[in-house]
Amino acid sequence: MCIISFHLKNHPVYKLILIANRDEAYARPAEPLHWWEDAPHILGGRDVTAGGTWLGITEHGYLAALTNYRNPNEFKSNTYSRGDITRNFLENEPAVTEYLTRLQAEHQHYNGFNFIAGTVDDLYYYSQQKNSSMLIPAGTHSLSNASLNTPWPKVVKARTKLQKYVQQTSFLDKEVLFRQLQDEEKASKENLPDTGVGIELEEHLSPIFIRTAQYGTRSSTVLLVTHDNEVDMTERTFAAGAFQYDTHHSFTIQSKQ
Secondary structure, three states: OOEEEEEEOOOOOEEEEEEEEEEEEOOOOEEEEEEOOOOOOEEEEEEOOOOOOOEEEEOOOEEEEEEEOOOHHHOOOOOOOOHHHHHHHHHHOOOHHHHHHHHHHHHHHOOOEEEEEEEOOOEEEEEOOOOEEEEOOOEEEEEOOOOOOOOOHHHHHHHHHHHHHHHHOOOOOHHHHHHHHOOOOOOOHHHOOOOOOOHHHHHHOOOOOOEOOOEEEEEEEEEEEEOOOEEEEEEEEEEOOEEEEEEEEEEEOOOOO
16 A cells, blocks of 8 residues: 545544555455455455455454555565554454554564554554654544655645545545546656655656556555444555456444444
């Protein structure tokens, strides 16, 4: 997952509005949005190779999402899959602060990542680079492959677009949100970050929606949760940048027994 934008609270209809693009190698197999057979309380897509997920929600309203931290100079082999972090949280539905404390003690076993976790009422952000966490305040936020709200051009654009839209209307049009996620405009070279991958690749990775020969946006997700705990989640799947199909699920969050 390479960009997640979300609006928490401060909206008349929705307590959570989250839109996200997952970017990955086209050859890496994945299952689309579904209720998992081996953990039937989890709704999310799934990485076939390692069994984890980039974004998921449970029937009890627990939510987890993850992005990689881009720094090729810090890449380590023989690490655990980062998708395990989201999967384990969703499977066990633990107290989020306790889970993040354990993650702080184990963070060196993973390559760089950012983690958003909690419930639809309260979300926390964990930065592996800083090895610290925080309760995310109400408002609009965006996360790519640096830190929360890092002013990369794509992050600023995504956050600004979502913030303007949610302030304009009560009932959101999912197609408007999907169009925000399909923005392929590249940032100007003078505004690109330097993450160690070279200027040409930085430019290819600078749009909200990425399309290269071997790597790009595999899916877009729109997740809406009302103040009445009604969940509406739609995933749009792409193949090498071309639309394939939508997968939609809706449910009412259940109290955890």
